[in-house]
Amino acid sequence: MNNNPVCEMLGIKYPVFQGGMAWIADAKLAAAVSEVGGLGLIAAMNSNGEQLRAQIREARKLTDKVFGVNLMLMSPFIEEAVEVVCEEGVSVVTTGAGNPSKYMDRLKNAGVKVICVVAAVTLAKMVEEMGASAVIAEGCESGGHVGETTTMALVPQVVDAVNIPVIAAGGIADGRGMAAAFMLGAAGIQMGTRFLTAKECGVHDNYKEKVLSAGDRDTIVTGRTLGHPVRALKNRMSREFAKLERDPSVSPEELEKLGAGALRKAAVEGDVRNGSCMCGQIAGLVHEEGTCREIIESICADASRLMGREI
8 A cells, every 4th residue: 555654554555454353353364364464453352361372373373464462451351461462572452442541551662553442532532642553433333342423423533633543443344435434534444344254254154144144224232221332233132132221120230141152152153043243234235255355455446446546
């Protein structure tokens, strides 16, 4: 890519990040994305320190390109994950689901570039002051944990508020979405749902098929009453959760119990009726599998053609 600040900062060819999806974004997927020239990310949410270390070392066997780790700040293993990232010399991390201030100095002192997922301008400004290298402005169209503001509204406001590169996320799955993100001022994009259907993605086939067959209105957001809303595909589990969430007799503890382990149940075990199939609204635009190379190269080529210049 031509003089792109994200590519120059990270030493990658394409300003395309793969979302750090818990139970899904493993060494194989991250390495495949990075090998093409994007930024692959290993999810640390579901891994203890030694499991994460093994994934990092596995990715290094699969690619000599730059890859990163996604640190979910609400993970019970977050302390171990930060320590392993520093010990293993990982060059870049993305952070999400919380305030990264507790770990920022430790990561920066270890030479790690910290890129924070933000859902609001105030958080973007805060992490810039802490020394974040860039921010990922993620709109509520995305899958998994979501904020309240759409990508179209959030990205330009974050771009205007900070002086570091902004990566757009949420509702992007093709060249049109990438071009739109750049017109809003973004310097890169992050995609999760699109990479769910990558041939190198090890998510259970049942989950993948549910994404591929989804329509534009097939997602639902639950968990707002618990303070951490999540977007997933509609199924028996998510509809039951939404129903119980409206019932004042159901306690937060009961709701938390219903959601515990639900993502693993769908992503690993393939139970797409009783598990949580986290997925973005853009799933209705994704109808076929493709290799990571096919996905990244076609999206970047289409975006460049639409914009009349190399991105």
